[in-house]
Structures are given as structure tokens and as C-alpha cells.
Amino acid sequence: MAARWSSENVVVEFRDSQATAMSVDCLGQHAVLSGRRFLYIVNLDAPFEGHRKISRQSKWDIGAVQWNPHDSFAHYFAASSNQRVDLYKWKDGTGEVGTTLQGHTRVISDLDWAVFEPDLLVTSSVDTYIYIWDIKDTRKPTVALSAVAGASQVKWNKKNANCLATSHDGDVRIWDKRKPSTAVEYLAAHLSKIHGLDWHPDSEHILATSSQDNSVKFWDYRQPRKYLNILPCQVPVWKARYTPFSNGLVTVMVPQLRRENSLLLWNVFDLNTPVHTFVGHDDVVLEFQWRRQKEGSKDYQLVTWSRDQTLRMWRVDFQMQRLCANDILDGVDEFIESISLLPEPEKTLHTQDPDHQHNSSHGEEEVVKEDPPSSLLEERKSDQLGLPQTLQQEFSLINVQIRNVNVEMDAADRSCTVSVHCSNHRVKMLVKFPAQYPNNAAPSFQFINPTTITSTMKAKLLKILKDTSLQKVKRNQSCLEPCLRQLVSCLESFVNQEDSASSNPFALPNSVTPPLPTFARVTTAYGSYQDANIPFPRTSGARFCGAGYLVYFTRPMTMHRAVSPTEPTPRSLSALSAYHTGLIAPMKIRTEAPGNLRLYSGSPTRSEKEQVSISSFYYKERMSPRSARRRWSIQAINDFPKSRRWKSKREGSDSGNRPIKAAGKVIIQDVSCLLPVHKSLGELYILNVNDIQETCQKNATSAMLVGRKDLVQTPESLGL
Numbered sequence: 001m002a003a004r005w006s007s008e009n010v011v012v013e014f015r016d017s018q019a020t021a022m023s024v025d026c027l028g029q030h031a032v033l034s035g036r037r038f039l040y041i042v043n044l045d046a047p048f049e050g051h052r053k054i055s056r057q058s059k060w061d062i063g064a065v066q067w068n069p070h071d072s073f074a075h076y077f078a079a080s081s082n083q084r085v086d087l088y089k090w091k092d093g094t095g096e097v098g099t100t101l102q103g104h105t106r107v108i109s110d111l112d113w114a115v116f117e118p119d120l121l122v123t124s125s126v127d128t129y130i131y132i133w134d135i136k137d138t139r140k141p142t143v144a145l146s147a148v149a150g151a152s153q154v155k156w157n158k159k160n161a162n163c164l165a166t167s168h169d170g171d172v173r174i175w176d177k178r179k180p181s182t183a184v185e186y187l188a189a190h191l192s193k194i195h196g197l198d199w200h201p202d203s204e205h206i207l208a209t210s211s212q213d214n215s216v217k218f219w220d221y222r223q224p225r226k227y228l229n230i231l232p233c234q235v236p237v238w239k240a241r242y243t244p245f246s247n248g249l250v251t252v253m254v255p256q257l258r259r260e261n262s263l264l265l266w267n268v269f270d271l272n273t274p275v276h277t278f279v280g281h282d283d284v285v286l287e288f289q290w291r292r293q294k295e296g297s298k299d300y301q302l303v304t305w306s307r308d309q310t311l312r313m314w315r316v317d318f319q320m321q322r323l324c325a326n327d328i329l330d331g332v333d334e335f336i337e338s339i340s341l342l343p344e345p346e347k348t349l350h351t352q353d354p355d356h357q358h359n360s361s362h363g364e365e366e367v368v369k370e371d372p373p374s375s376l377l378e379e380r381k382s383d384q385l386g387l388p389q390t391l392q393q394e395f396s397l398i399n400v401q402i403r404n405v406n407v408e409m410d411a412a413d414r415s416c417t418v419s420v421h422c423s424n425h426r427v428k429m430l431v432k433f434p435a436q437y438p439n440n441a442a443p444s445f446q447f448i449n450p451t452t453i454t455s456t457m458k459a460k461l462l463k464i465l466k467d468t469s470l471q472k473v474k475r476n477q478s479c480l481e482p483c484l485r486q487l488v489s490c491l492e493s494f495v496n497q498e499d500s501a502s503s504n505p506f507a508l509p510n511s512v513t514p515p516l517p518t519f520a521r522v523t524t525a526y527g528s529y530q531d532a533n534i535p536f537p538r539t540s541g542a543r544f545c546g547a548g549y550l551v552y553f554t555r556p557m558t559m560h561r562a563v564s565p566t567e568p569t570p571r572s573l574s575a576l577s578a579y580h581t582g583l584i585a586p587m588k589i590r591t592e593a594p595g596n597l598r599l600y601s602g603s604p605t606r607s608e609k610e611q612v613s614i615s616s617f618y619y620k621e622r623m624s625p626r627s628a629r630r631r632w633s634i635q636a637i638n639d640f641p642k643s644r645r646w647k648s649k650r651e652g653s654d655s656g657n658r659p660i661k662a663a664g665k666v667i668i669q670d671v672s673c674l675l676p677v678h679k680s681l682g683e684l685y686i687l688n689v690n691d692i693q694e695t696c697q698k699n700a701t702s703a704m705l706v707g708r709k710d711l712v713q714t715p716e717s718l719g720l
Contacts, residue, residue, distance in 0.1 A: 245321045
């Protein structure tokens with residue numbers, strides 16, 4: 001071990017530790033480094049004065065380690081190893097294993113101490129179970145949560161004692177420990193595995209997820225179908241956690257090269273560039289945690305552990321913290337602090353001043369000056385929930401990847417210019433936001449040149465945009481993005497009606513259905529935008545089950561892809577909007593980056609809804625009823641109800657063109673021969689420690705009975 005100081009940061013080297021996990025206690029005094037042979041306890045107040053060791057008797061690496069977050073239990077920490085969790089007690093410079101939690105049947109992936117109850121610990125495993133343990137009674141878990149897939153991350157909510165979240169591959173489940181039978185909410189968060197999960201420190205509904213798909217997403221689980229914001233990255237994100245100050249976020253990337261800087265500090269209100277990069281580690285950062293702030297100090301310390309076997313403590317001073325603060329909120333803090341320093345008479349209105357009594361306008365100004373602290377404090381509280389409360393925040397959070405739309409935003413002028421291109425029509429609109437927006441004050445919409453639509457269409461669009469904005473601002477919600485989506489959907493509908501009318505010049509004017517009832521509600525107009533997180537239905541799949549069987553299913557033999565087999569399958573239901581004529585645009589799909597697939601998430605118009613469906617990706621062979629019946633197996637027909645069987649026959653005999661709607665096969669295959677264990681041998685084998693020869697002979701006979709000649713080896717056959 002060696003230690004050195006650099007730029008007021010502490011660097012401690014542990015070259016022989018081979019530690020894979022690290023944790024800092026709640027008092028900020030000690031850090032534990034978990035290696036295969038030893039646990040290293042480092043005194044963070046004097047890290048260069050040596051360290052203590054706790055020996056381990058296990059051949060498995062420690063997967064996760066964490067100190068108890070409560071001051072009264074600060075000397076306890078838990079470490080998971082394979083299928084068990086060891087509870088350690090560190091006090092007065094010595095450590096020992098207190099007890100062991102055993103219940104999982106597969107490797108434990110993560111653990112987390114409860115924020116409000118010091119006796120509760122939750123563990124997640126690959127065995128699809130999440131166990132909540134009470135360390136006062138470690139014989140079995142007090143609560144068991146069962147999921148379909150194994151969990152890789154588990155985290156307690158920081159504001160709700162009964163709420164916790166788990167990640168399962170690319171999905172997130174929200175649980176209530178009082179209702180363990182099923183998850184409270186489900187988030188289809190990412191298309192790749194989630195590596196990191198963290199709750200917002202001030203809101204019980206906001207959380208951040210980091211994934212292998214090169215992104216960090218922010219969620220309000222009350223609105224599970226659409227993320228609040230996204231941080232796109234060039235490489236996979238290993239961890240993403242909120243800072244204990246302001247509105248910061250620390251991320252750890254998976255660098256492409258060893259010496260790339262992967263530890264970054266962000267402002268969640270401005271995710272364009274990081275506010276600071278921590279330069280120093282020569283390899284991937286495995287873990288990072290914040291050290292408790294000392295009394296009277298405004299500085300924080302970030303403790304990191306890297307694969308380069310160095311422990312670093314980074315000083316995060318007040319100036320760096322201010323980079324993570326929202327400018328408006330930061331001004332509120334300074335304003336309130338300046339008011340608190342004023343003498344008592346200055347805090348009240350000057351009602352005795354005759355100028356103020358005779359000049360009502362001055363009195364109103366004085367009231368305006370007195371009211372902002374309370375209103376801005378409410379705004380600050382709302383900001384902590386992750387919702388945009390200022391126009392600048394709304395502009396930064398808006399999803400501008402809406403097809404055929406270009407938006408130029410100017411927060412200083414409180415306006416934006418929207419340009420929409422649809423078929424041969426151009427629409428350019430100026431949107432101005434009043435000072436009270438979005439508090440029951442709607443923006444104004446004005447068409448500007450070049451706009452090529454008719455005056456009738458302009459009037460209809462203005463009415464729809466006004467209704468949409470009023471619905472939002474009456475609830476003090478932002479309305480720019482819903483209005484943009486309404487504008488695109490309505491314009492596409494008008495254009496399609498014009499095209500259909502021009503293609504049939506002899507059609508009566510009354511034959512065109514009025515479009516307005518379709519867009520009476522906002523949700524029906526752009527509801528399919530929410531389908532970006534719903535995966536495309538599978539047409540085949542396979543899964544092993546517990547008894548040595550493989551269950552797999554395929555699509556019907558009569559179903560074929562409508563496009564070339566080399567073209568990609570849509571990753572979500574919203575991508576079906578790319579199939580305007582039943583055929584995908586293959587080159588556009590190939591050239592777009594994965595993060596821009598939302599370009600296809602527009603809601604289809606009325607004519608598109610008739611063409612675009614899940615079945616439009618496939619077509620079925622047209623075959624005669626006789627050939628169709630020949631493909632039906634006798635067993636499949638017998639399994640169908642009589643009413644359904646009669647309907648299939650009628651469909652098959654209808655003009656010889658309708659295919660029989662047969663489902664794909666579900667096949668159960670015995671693959672026990674591929675497994676390293678053998679169920680029959682497990683039942684027949686014996687173990688008699690008093691007579692080893694008899695044990696070998698009987699086990700050899702059992703192996704011969706089941707046909708395992710490779711295991712028939714007795715002392716006699718070996719010539720012993």
C-alpha cells in the first residue's frame with residue numbers, strides 16, 4: 001500500500017487487495033474493500049497510516065458490500081458471496097462475522113439496507129426472488145417477492161419506507177413490501193441490461209436507470225410509459241447516482257480504452273455536457289460513494305475504487321457544487337439568505353410611509369417584492385420532483401425528435417418558432433409564452449410566413465392547439481410538447497383527407513368524415529407515442545424449465561415475413577408507424593442511431609391505422625382448404641373447442657382464399673442428456689461411508705441401468 005496527495009485529493013494504492021467491491025460507512029470514518037482472501041478496513045481520516053484486515057474463508061468473490069446507513073448500527077456491514085450474505089461487525093479495530101443469511105438458490109446480485117428501518121436488509125438474486133431480511137431473526141426472510149426473471153439491482157426508496165425497486169434485464173419493477181404478491185408498477189425502461197438504479201433523494205416517485213444501451217433515463221413511475229429525460233452517451237453506463245447536494249448526477253462509463261476518463265459529474269437540468277470530469281484513475285471505476293460531510297464544512301468528498309487498485313478521495317468544493325445547481329433556485333437561496341440578515345423592521349411593508357399610502361402602484365410593487373420567496377420555494381419543491389417549472393427547464397426537457405418538426409427555442413424572449421413539413425404543405429408558427437405560464441396562462445399561437453395551408457385549416461389548427469394548451473395549463477402543466485404532437489397529427493390528417501379527395505374527384509363533399517371528433521382528446525391524438533417502450537410481439541422463443549426440459553414456440557408455418565428476412569424486426573410497437581404501406585423503409589432504419597428510433601414513434605393517421613398493424617409485418621399463404629387441413633395435426637384439431645373447430649372449417653371453405661387461422665406450435669423437448677446432472681442417478685446413487693466398495697458397486701450398477709456407461713467405473717474394472 002502507498003499513499004500520496006495530488007490536487008487536494010487523496011490517492012491510496014492497494015496493489016495486492018484484488019478487491020471487487022467497496023463501501024463507505026454512514027459516519028464517513030471507514031471504507032471496506034472486499035477481496036477474495038481479506039476484507040480491508042481503511043480509516044478515511046488517516047488512509048496512509050495503514051489498514052486492518054478481516055480474513056475470509058470462501059473461494060467466491062464478494063459481489064456486493066454495504067455498511068448499515070443508521071448511526072446506531074454504523075459498525076455493521078453486509079457482504080454477499082455466491083448464495084449467502086455474511087453480516088460483519090467492526091468495532092474497536094476488530095471485525096468478526098456475526099451471522100449468515102441463507103435462502104437464495106442462485107448467485108446474489110445485489111443488496112441494500114433499508115433507509116428507515118435499521119434491521120431490514122433486502123437481497124436480489126438470479127433465482128427470481130427478492131428477499132427482505134430482519135437481522136433480529138435470520139432463520140428465514142420476512143418477505144419474499146417473486147418475479148419472472150432474475151433481478152440484477154435492488155434499491156430501497158429514500159422517501160417511502162415501504163417502496164423498493166428492482167431491475168430485471170432492461171425492465172424495472174416497483175414493489176410495496178406490504179403487497180408482496182405482485183409489483184405495484186412496471187417500467188419497460190431499456191432495450192439492454194440495466195447496470196445501475198438510484199432513487200431521487202427528495203422525491204419518492206423519481207428514479208434514474210443506467211444501461212448497456214448507452215443511456216441514462218429519468219423516470220416518474222406514476223407515468224411509466226414515458227421517461228422524464230434522457231442522457232445519451234457514447235458508451236455503456238455502469239452507474240448513475242444522484243449527488244447529496246443540489247441537482248447533480250455522477251456517472252461511471254464503461255470506457256473503450258483503459259485510460260479514458262469515465263467518472264463524470266452532471267447537472268440534471270443541463271445534460272448537454274458534464275460540469276466536471278474526475279481525472280486520475282487508470283482503469284474502470286468499480287464503485288463510488290459519498291463521504292459524510294464534516295460539521296461546519298461546505299465541501300463534500302467523493303470516494304472511488306477502481307480496477308487499477310487505487311482508492312481516491314476527491315474534494316468537491318462549494319464552487320463545483322454550484323455548477324450542479326439550478327440558477328433560479330440558487331438565486332432564491334441567496335435572496336432568502338439576504339432577507340434573513342436584514343434588521344426586523346426592514347422585513348415588513350412600509351405601511352407608515354405616506355408615499356406608499358397614496359401611491360397604490362408602489363404598494364403593489366412592494367407586495368410583489370415580498371411574495372416571491374414563498375412562491376419560489378414552492379417552485380423549488382416542484383423542481384425536486386423532476387417536473388419542469390420554468391420555461392428554460394421545459395425547453396431543455398422537451399423531446400424534439402418529432403418527425404417533420406423543427407423547433408427553435410428562445411427562453412430569454414419566452415418564445416419559440418415551430419416549422420412543420422408535411423407532404424407539399426409548410427407550416428411555420430410563432431409560439432409566445434406569457435410570464436405566468438404555465439400557471440393557468442396559455443401560450444399564444446400565430447402563423448407566420450412561409451405557411452401554405454388554407455385559412456380554414458389554420459382556424460381548425462388554432463382551435464385544437466388552444467384547447468390542448470388550456471387543458472394543460474389549467475392543471476399548471478407544461479403544454480409545448482403535447483401541442484407539437486397535436487399539430488403534426490392534425491396536419492397529417494388534413495393532408496390525407498385532401499389526397500383521398502383528389503384521388504376521387506367524383507366523390508361527394510359529404511362523404512369525407514370530419515376529422516375534429518378524432519382529436520377531441522389529447523390522449524387519442526398522440527397515444528401511440530407512448531408505445532415506444534412496448535416491445536414488438538415475439539414470434540419465436542425458447543426457455544429452459546426446472547425438470548430438464550426445453551420449451552420453445554414458433555410462428556405458424558403459413559406465416560411469412562412481408563419484408564426481406566434480412567430487414568430488422570421492429571423493436572417496439574411504435575416503430576410500426578414506419579410501415580405506411582406495409583413495407584418498411586430499410587435504409588432509413590439502418591442509418592438511424594438506436595437513440596433516434598423515436599423518430600418512428602409518431603401516431604399514425606386515420607388512413608395509416610387501417611394499414612399499419614402487428615399483422616402487417618407478416619402475411620399468410622393463400623392455400624386451398626384441402627392443403628390447409630392437411631397441415632393440421634389430429635391432436636391440434638382435437639384440442640380445439642367444437643365451436644372454434646366449426647368456425648375454422650367455415651373459414652377454410654370460404655371461396656378457397658381464406659387461410660385457416662392456425663396458431664404456432666409449442667414444443668416441449670427433453671434435454672436432460674445435455675445437463676451436467678442426472679435426475680435418475682441422483683435418485684439411485686447411494687453413499688455408504690462405512691463400506692466404500694459396496695457404494696462403488698451399487699452406483700456402477702445404477703449407472704449401467706440408466707445407460708451411462710461412461711460412469712461405470714469400479715475398483716475391479718480399474719484393476720485395483
